Amino acid sequence: MTLASPLANTQALVIDSNATSRSLMTMQLRELGVGHVRQATRVRDARVILETQPYDIVLCDYYFDGSELSGQDLLDELRREQLLPYSTVFVMVTGEASYAKVAEAAEAALDAYLVKPYTSASLADRLASARHRKQELKAIFDAIDAKEFDRAADLCLDRFQQRATYWLYAARIGAELLLRLERHAQARELYEAIIAARAVPWARLGVARTEVASGNLSAARRTLETLIGDMPDQADSYDLMGRVQMEQGEIGAALATYRTAATLTPGCLLRLQHCGTLAFYAGERVEALKMLERALSQGLRSKLFDWHSLALIALMRFDTKDSKGMKYAGDALMQGMERAPRDQRLRRFDLLLNGLRLLMERRLADGLLLARTFAKQVDAEDFDLESASLLIALWVRLARQDIELPEMETLVSRLGMRFCSSKSATEVLASMAEGHEPSAQLLRDANARVFAISETAMRHAMRGDPQAGVQLLLEQGTQTLNAKLIDMAALVLKRYRERMSDPDALAPRIEALQRRYVRASGQGLKAARDAGGMALRGSSSSGKLQP
Secondary structure: OOOOOOOOOOEEEEEOOOHHHHHHHHHHHHHOOOOEEEEEOOHHHHHHHHHHOOOOEEEEEOOOOOOOOOHHHHHHHHHHOOOOOOOOEEEEEEOOOOHHHHHHHHHOOOOEEEEOOOOHHHHHHHHHHHHHHHHHOHHHHHHHHOOOHHHHHHHHHHHHHHOOOOHHHHHHHHHHHHHHOOOHHHHHHHHHHHHHOOOOHHHHHHHHHHHHHOOOHHHHHHHHHHHHHHOOOOHHHHHHHHHHHHHOOOHHHHHHHHHHHHHHOOOOHHHHHHHHHHHHHOOOHHHHHHHHHHHHHHHOOOOOOOHHHHHHHHHHHHHOOOHHHHHHHHHHHHHHHHHOOOOHHHHHHHHHHHHHHHHHOOOHHHHHHHHHHHHOOOOOOOOOHHHHHHHHHHHHHHHOOOOOOOOHHHHHHHHHHHHOOOHHHHHHHHHHOOOOHHHHHHHHHHHHHHHHHHHHHHHHHHOOOHHHHHHHHHHHHHHHOOHHHHHHHHHHHHHHHHHOOOHHHHHHHHHHHHHHHHHOOOOOHHHHHHHOOOOOOOOOOOOOOOO
């Protein structure tokens, strides 16, 4: 049974001068289940609204056209005039991802920030994390609302002294209360603790995100290790660390990290699914099935439910010969297909589940025919890493039926050359090979070949012949449809354009390949860095069922 949204009884205020952006934020909040959403176009209007009525969530843009006031100014005023209840989650939305702006937001004790463009999944993560923290500190906020400031300050001191969950956040609140109560010595103790902890978590997390985005994973990992050590209750830090570990091919370590994030925010559907998916890849099938079926029961009709979770459930139910579990998965998928009958992603999940059903019924000839039909989609422009993982999972289970599969080696090699562009992608596909070592080795060999092609092309460019490097990448990208090679061709062309004899002849061909096989499939260098190696798809919201 699907549970009601935890945000159903909440009220939110969206503050943005741009009508399109305002409508988008309102729509995202409503899709996440927020019961009532009100809009404001100006900072001054928002201030009046917040003076008269408290809101559970405030989503505020940083920059306002034609106004000298920013979202930061509004937040500062609300804090200073004590117009914003501590229980309110205040999320700043900004188009500037610079360190200075992130640090400024952190100093204002923001609950969360989002950098445009962001996904509904990112918004849901921020809200879940902030609301969990508010719930943990509810006794403090209730005392403040009752104007029992001494008791609230004492609760903050107790949490600080015991180093209980969110003690540093409580210390910041307690320090403000103690100053107002003129308990100066205690206030100073808390402020010194905050300074000693260098408590700018959003700023340091923002730095780590920029390091991930630029491909500097080692630096991001060092930043995150320090941040997690100092701020062990910040679930977003674990999210990013898990993605870094996944990109570096460390599935087991990523799983352990995501477990911590899910523990910090037990109501977060996305983290529950991340844990379950990584448990599947790591071979922890009991844990994977438990987590993913819990996500299915709690969030099937939620936009944040990822249908890939259902595919993994079906694979695990098939492997344990659980026909009832398979039927339940199939019925759940039908609900999605009834709502979006033309969704190509859902149709591929349906192919997988029908193939598994045929194998379970021992209709092997029909199962092989369906698997071959599925394989004909490999060269489709929107065929992505997720689709490849489903196809490999189906063929591996066919291989266990003791039937001849002469084309399987060629198919797996072809998929490997298109999608094994990183450690994370290779390990995901290898894990979907389910212990079928010949296929897993073919995939790892493909990753080595893609890496060798990239290295050879870069050597050509650095030794004075960038034309040869771009031509090699373009030729191999055309042959394999590998998004990384296609993107690298564009990157080398841009960097060494002045040293090339005929760059204008190559540019249109590269652009055409990018348009067809990078953007359509959501793969490529930028998508891989943005996803941090966690998602099988280019955007964490891509392919989600629309209501």
